[in-house]
Amino acid sequence: MNSRTLLNRLAILLAVMAGFVEPGSTHAAPPQEGLILWLDASEIDGDALPDGAISRWTDKSGRGNHVIQETAERRPTFSKDAWDGHPAVHFDGDDLLVAEKFAGLATGDRPFHILIVMRGSANSSHTAQRLIDLNSRDVATGEFPKRAGLWVGYQQGRKKLRIGIQNGDEGEGQSEAWNDQPTLIEAVYTGEQAFALHVNGRREQRAVFNGTHFLGFQPHVSLALGQHFGQVDAKDSYFEGDIAEVLVYDRGLTATEQYETGQYLTKKYALKTDFRPIPQFERDIRPILAAHCQDCHGGDVREAELDLRTVSDMLRGGQAGPVIVRGFPDRSEIVAMIETGKMPPDEDNPLSVDELRMLRDWIEADAPSKESIVLTADVTNITAEQRQHWAYQMLNVEKPPSVDATDRIENDIDRFVVAKLEEHNLQLSPPADRTTLIRRVYFDLIGLPPTPAEIDAFLSDAGPGAYERLVDRLLGSEHFGERWGRHWLDIVGYVDMFGSDNDAAIIKPLNGKWRYRDYVIQAFNTDKPFDRFLVEQLAGDELYDWKSAEAFTPEMLECLIATGFLLSANDDTDQNELNTPDVRHHVVQRTSELVANSLLALTLQCAKCHDHKYDALPQADYYRLQAVFAPAFNVRHWVVSTGKARADVPDAVKTEIDNINQQADAEIAKLTQQEAAIRAQVRQTVYDKKLTALPDAVRDAAKTAIATPVEKRSDAQKQLAAQYKTQLNVTAEEIEAALSDEHRQQCALIAQQIAKQQSSKRAYGTIQHVHESHPPPPTYVLRRGNYLQPGLEVQPGLFSILESPSTEESQTVAAAGNSSGRRLALARQLTNRDKLSGQYVARVIVNRFWQQVFGRGIVATSDNFGVAGAAPSHPELLDWLTSEFLRSGWRAKPIIKQMVMSHAYRQAAVLTPEMAAAEMADPENALLWRMNLRRLDSEYVRDAILASSGKLDRSLFGEFIPVDVRPDGMVVIKKAGLPTPTYQWRRSIYVLARRNYHLTMLRIFDQPIVARNCTQREPSAVVTQALTLLHDDFVLEQAAFFAERLAAHKTTTEQIAAAYRIALGRLPTEEETRWCAELLQRQAERFRTDEKNAEQADQLALAQLCKVLFNTNEFLYVR
Incomplete structure (x- = not known):
């Protein structure tokens, strides 16, 4: 043996x-693992009262989930012989048993398996019976949250077994289970909305809830047997019949366990069931396949790359994919091919009816096997040819080339550019004039125009190194981070909102999300090394054991805020109707896609359903990356979009502060009541004096009339109240005047005590963050991207093309706290300068720096480094710049400085007749024979207007500037409730960032719609831009302020000169001065005819000139 x-x-x-x-x-007892409720009528004994009524049915599972009934008329009765000598508990249509706190069900979208032996009345008039009910409950309010519980019973009088979500979807079996016969029913929920219903061993339904989904159990779950919990008055939903045994598991039973438990209950209660032995692969299925299929699909012959010798091979499948779908024979390719006669091809060797039935039974039982199933997807199918793509090469750093045209070489960047130009018989353009250059470098480095004083200082500095000193000062400016941080926020798809933002009037900002924006600005200002910058954003929560910290260090808090990078994906799960598995999966997928595009410049969406059409990105790679983020975005333990906020102090400190503040508030309330009592006493005294002054004949009647509620006054009382109300009214001023010295001292002491209590209160802020709270869930390749059709399991990792084909790179690292370390491992891999992955990321970053400085990336498709993207125009320069970036310690400022110090950057942008040949040879200016002319981004148009008007508030950081949507659809700054008068005029990076409904001024100038992310803005030139600059309220207001600023200059000529210098950074020509003077004269005359005095007319005319300057190309473009 x-x-x-x-x-x-x-x-x-x-x-x-x-x-x-x-x-x-021969059948063992029910499995004990996961058993959380076991009610057995054969062991009731002392549970029944002398009259047979059941006040308590003891739970045998050991979890203490006894069901009770304290109300006598609601108690079911015990029957020793309910059928064929078997005991049961009888429910006569108004009985129920409850477990107020049901233990064992974990919170969230958790599986369970219910088995009940019952006999339901076929003749009951109740049309919506509930056999068992599991419902979440808010203990504080007593309310039942919608879609946080499930029930088993029937509906609409159909007597067919049904499982339903509280206030949600339902699923129904096929046969009547309420038929006066002893019946074994099973309701199985496997998570992610999948359920199954079984009656007497027959599976009658296997499907998913579709629509109003189950949202998961909450911490407090209540159970009711025979009715909905808490609905004793709902007569139609009481169960009528007998219940002999109840088993509830916190997991789904395996097919073998289900069979054995079914056999146990069948024999115990003499049930008529259809449980069949579970086929095993090795014993029952492999011989069938060996006889009919493996000549072509096994051993040395594997037609269509399909091997049927192991379950793992069948799940992996061949060219057409997996051939079995565990649990679903009707979805399994092998069954379809056999039943349609397509396989096996030998007509003399078809499967028998019994063999086919056994194959179907085996698949329906989840294809049990003794083998250790290997479900890991193969991601090694990257060809050598695919690895030859330029982006997938290690850096090839060459020495800057020698060139002939050395007169225009400022640094090594110019050598690479000039060398490429000389290959095409082209050359760099002459340098731009200094007034053009200072305006260019100001906008490119800090996003603001230079002031006249700053222009004068630069123009007057004739010494060597003047331009470099200017560049260094701008790189050190606190506004550098605002300009370059805005670019990064575009890359990551940052918004202050949560959800789709599909309704202009509904504005839903995430509390504290703006602190991520400030983190980014500060990171650029301090020139935080980019490798550290990326690690903090991907896995800042895994760098420190912040959950155990007694206090957050600045570094801890900064790293938690940095994870806001991962909260850019559209997430509508704050709405119950959209907190569904498909939306949850979508959020995880969109997050991984955003990471891939923002850091790797790859478009990943195609690989969700199949191998990427162009790039070396197998479908398995898509889900490997998703597996990295699965622990933080766990679809089984989902945290809704509004649930990622936390205090910026440890939980214990938050609790302490809350307690201190609650105590202070309670004391303040008591003190306020004391002061109110003093003033009420004084008021009564004043009132009594006024009442005494009334004539005796009406005094009592008037007092009664005024004390009587308005709606209950008689006509006479209404007349009296109207006559004497004012005379008897006691004002706050009268009370104050009537206070005695003692009262005043008491009130003053109370005020001091209130102030003391207020000063004792403490505060904390709110941040949005990402962290892990549960073990990592498995991640599967989803067939056609459908979460209901999971395929092979994948392990977390980066794309295979970016990993060495000869080494296995670790996908986890030791993380602080109890986090999985998956994101930290990815972050380390992406910032490893010695690996292809790290060099690839550095290339992407440097290319985007170049794009911001020159208006076009060395790789023009800065969002796509794949095969379908553009090839680099200067590959050697890109690799050299990347190596310089890495050599500087991943710091942005040194490499940006090299770019703006080059002659390529300092050359003229305006086309001249001498450039005609160059324009013909390279019309897109990919070779950089001149500087690119660039339209200001939307934020810098608004910021430049504010700078010109003199109203720009240059303060850094802080909460967003709120916006409001007017009835006409215009989105404007919401001025009410701002902390300071100038808050509305802060830089545009601080304006509330929405997905779709931007501030109109910004939208008109191409503020991107943030459906995903934006690595490169696409400027337009449309008539609405000119109309906005002529008629928008903001522009009109700022033009008026600009005119007031110009009014300080005495003469018209001085005003025109000042306007040009402030708005355009240069003096006007004589012709421009004449034109502007004529404009001012005409406009002033027009305004004088509108009954304005001369001074007002001149001021309005100046505002018109300011609008004209705002509308010039020179104001809107960087030359």
Whole structure:
């Protein structure tokens, strides 16, 4: 006798001794693992009262989930012989048993398996019976959250087994289970909205809830047997019949466990069931396949790359994909091919009816096998040819080339540019004039125009190194981070909102999200090394054990805020109707896609459903990257979009502060009541004096009339109240004047105590962050991207093309706290300068720096480094710049400085007749024979207007500037409630960032719609831009302020000169001065005819000139 047989017999013997199985039975007791409720009528004994009523049915699971009924008229009764000598608990249509706090069900979208032996009345008039009910409850309010519980019963009088979500979807079986016959029903929920219903061993339904989904259990779950919990008055939903045994598991039973438990209950209650032995692959299925299929699909012959020798091979499948879908024979390709006669091709060797039935039974039972199933997807199918793509090469750093045109070489960047130009017989353009250059470098480095004083200082500095000193000062400016941080926020798709933002009037900002924006600005200002910058954003929560910290260090808090990078994906799960598995999966997928595009410049969406059409991105790679983020965005333990906020102090400190503040508030309330009592006493005294002054004949009647509620006053009382109300009214001023010295001292003391209590209160802020709270869930390749069709499991990792084909790179690292370390491992891999992955990321970053400085990336498609993207115009320069970036310690400022110090950057942008040949040879200026002319981004148009008007508030950081949507659809700054008068005029990076409904001024100038992210803005030139600059309220207001600023200059000529210098950074020509003077004269005359005095007319005319300057190309473009 082998050890397995011995153990099986020992288990049976122990079960018999425990009374779980009748002697002689070959079926063991129900499995104990995960059993959280076991009610057995055969062991009631002392649970029944003398009259047979059941006040308590004891739970045998050991979890203490006893069901009780304290109300006598609601108690079911015990029957020793409910059918064929079997005991049961009888529910006569107004009975129920409850477990107010049901233990064992974990919170969230958790599986369970319910088995109940019952006999339901076929003649009951109740049309919506509930056999068992599991419902979440808010203990504080007593309310039942919608879609946070499930029930089993029937509906609409159909008597067919049904499972339903509280206030949500339902699923129904096929046959009537309420038929006056003892019946075994099973309701199985496996998570992610998937459920199954079984009646007497037959599976009658296996589907998913579709629409109003189950949102998961909350911490407090209540159970009711025979009715909905808490609905004793809902007569139509009471169960009528008998219940003999109830088993509830916090997991789904395996097919074998289900069969064995079914056999146990069948024998115990003499049920008529259809449980069939579960086929095993090795014993039952492999011989069938060997006889009919493996000549072509096994061993040395594997047609269509399909091997049917192991379950793993069948799940992996061949050219057409997996051939079995566990649990679903009708979805399995092998069944379809056999039943349609397409396979096996030999007509003389078809499967018999019994063989086909066994194959279907085996698949329906989840294809059990003794083998250790290997479901890991193969991601090694990257060809050598695919690895030859330029972006997938290690850096090839060459020495800057020698060139002939050395007169225009400022640094090594110019050598690469000039060398490429000389290959095409082209050359760099002459340098731009200094007034053009200072305006260019100001906008490119800090996003603001230079002031006249700053222009004068630069123009007057004739010494060597003047331009470099200017560049260094701008790189050190606190506004550098605002300009370059705005670019990064575009890349990551930053918004202050949560959800789709599909309704202009509904504005839903995430509390504290703006602190990520400030983190980014500060990171650029301090020139935080980019490798650290990326690690903090991907896995800042995994760098420190912040959950155990007694206090957050600045570094801890900064790293938590940095993870806001991962909260850019559209997430509508704050709405119950959209907190569904498909939306949850979508959020995880969109997050990984955003990471891929923002850091790797790859478009990943294609690989969600199939291998990427162009790039070396197998579908398995898509889900490997998703697996990195799965622990933080766990679809089984979902945290809704509004649930990622936390205090910027440890939880214990927050609790302490909350307690201190609550105590202070309570004391303040008591003190306020004391002061109110003093003033009420004084008021009564004043009132009594006024009442005494009334004539005796009306005094009592008037007092009664005024004390009587308005709606209850008689006509006479209404007249009296109207006549004497004012005379008897006591004002706050009268009370104050009537206070005695003692009262005043008491009130003053109370005020001091209130102030003391207010000063004792402490505060904390709110941040948005990402962290992990549960073990990592498995991640599967989803067939056609459908979460309901999981395929092979994948392990977390980066794209195979970016990993060395000869080494296995670790996908986890030791993380602080109890986090999985998956994101930290990815972050380390992406910032490893010695690996292709790190060099690839550095290339992407440097290319985008170049794009911001020159208006076009060395790789023009800065969002796509794949095969379908553009090839680099200067590949050697890109690799050299990347190596310089890495050599500087991943710092942005040194490499940006090299770019703006080059002659390529300082050259003229305006086309001249001498450039005609160059324009013909390179019309897109890819070779950079001149500087690119660039339209200001939307934020810098608004900021430049504010700078010109003199109203720009240059303060850094802080909460967003709110916006409002007017009835006409215009989105404007919401001025009410701003902390300071100038808050509305802060830089545009601080304006509330929405997905779709931007500030109109910004939208008109191409503020991107943030459906995903934006690596490169696409400027337009449309008539609405000119109309906005002529008629928008903001522009009109700022033009008026600009005119007031110009009014300080005495003469018209001085005013025109000042306007040009402030708005355009240069003096006007004589012709421009003449034109502007004529404009001012005409406009002033027009305004004088509108009954304005001369001074007002001149001022309005100046405002018109300011509008004209705002509308010039020179104002809107960087030359």
